Amino acid sequence: MPALRLRAPIVLPADPACSVLRDAVVDVDESGRIVHCGPYAAAPQTAAGAQLRNLRGMLLPGLVNAHAHSPMVLLRGLGGDLPLLRWLHEVIWPAEARLRPEDVGAGMLLGSVEMLRHGVTTSAEMYFHAEQMAESVLSTGARVLLGSPIIDLPGLDPSAMIAATERWIDADGLRFGPGDRVEICYAPHSAYMLPVEALRKIADSAGERDALVHIHVAEAATEDESQRAEYGSVPRLLEQVGLLAGRLLAAHGVHLSDSDIALLARHGTGVAHCPGSNAKLASGIAPLSQLRAAAIPVGLGTDGPASNDDLDLWEEIQLAAMFSRLATQDSTALTAGQALLLATRGGAEALGRTDIGALEPGRWADVVHIDVDQPAFATGLDVPDEALLANLVWAAGSRRVSEVWVAGEQVVADGESTRVDRAAAQAGVASAAARLRA
Incomplete structure (x- = not known):
């Protein structure tokens, strides 16, 4: 070149x-x-x-989408009026159980094209069949941080999922592809969907490989009641198992206490702020001003296109500024320039990357x-x-x-x-979505 x-x-x-x-x-x-x-x-x-x-x-x-499930373009419009936990249990997870690897590849291809057209060059993805996702992103020419969800559900073995991530990193390296376009991550879904032993094993495995751990934290008010009752908070649990000692990206971070924020700041943990999805699912407004005041690296994420329902990070820039101003009753809480930095430099910092943003x-x-x-x-x-x-x-x-x-x-x-026929990519998603809804 x-x-x-x-x-x-x-x-x-x-x-x-x-x-x-x-x-x-x-x-x-x-x-x-x-x-x-x-x-x-x-x-x-x-x-x-x-x-x-x-x-x-x-x-x-290029903008950095710090938290996404882009193949969920396949599931747009499903359960859009339900709260988070019902939406997951009643609609999304049953639909995802019917996904084929080629479906995920088709969804990631279109999602990547959609983001590039919005100026989003990097996304941090958590979704199944990550190898097919990598192929799709390499096809579009975008950049991605990829993790297959590690989750404890019937028929799924968290230990096997951790081992699969280990094998992939050990075989291909932490980053690969032209221009280091793909980075492999560990993606435990959440503390409430995994036993403590699995979280500790992920911390050890990721720490040995200097890999990013991408996990949902404190998204909904009621999702982690048992963890908070036993450990005080999810961030405290994550510290206890060793996850805060390494590279960690906490997605959402809506329901964090002052002590949680201080704990994340002490460890340099990154946070992916997803104002659009948080609002649509009525999860709450994340304490962005407090996170920034604590010098926590904060980026912006769209979350999945079934809970947002687009992959346009420019909307998140606007929403982040508006919600921050509303939450603080201060029209200067987040300026236009500061909001733009959340989607660029801030997103890179939240991911622990100094080579983008x-x-x-x-x-x-x-x-x-x-x-x-x-x-x-x-x-x-x-x-x-x-x-x-x-x-x-x-x-x-x-x-x-x-x-x-x-x-x-x-x-x-x-x-x-310049690389992908958008009409063909849309047709591929339409075909897969029709089968999923049949």
């Missing part, structure tokens, strides 16, 4: 200050990593043979181009930085994602996948 220079009137590198660079470039080397990001006037000479792209809009890092030298060139020929930017780009970020976050959203690169390779052009 030749080196690449992307030049645009606006570049948002997603540094901690959410800086706005004017007339700037992003330089990418042959391996797909960023070697420079900064104003064009101070840019180094381009490498010999580099491709030059002059773009008219805005460049920013920002346009900085050494990171993978996962880049999104926003077309600004739209009403949201009718006042132009020559406005104060605060106004520009507000227009992007509050008015534009995903509707004008035009082009996307992952590891320097263009995977979306003019809003469509």
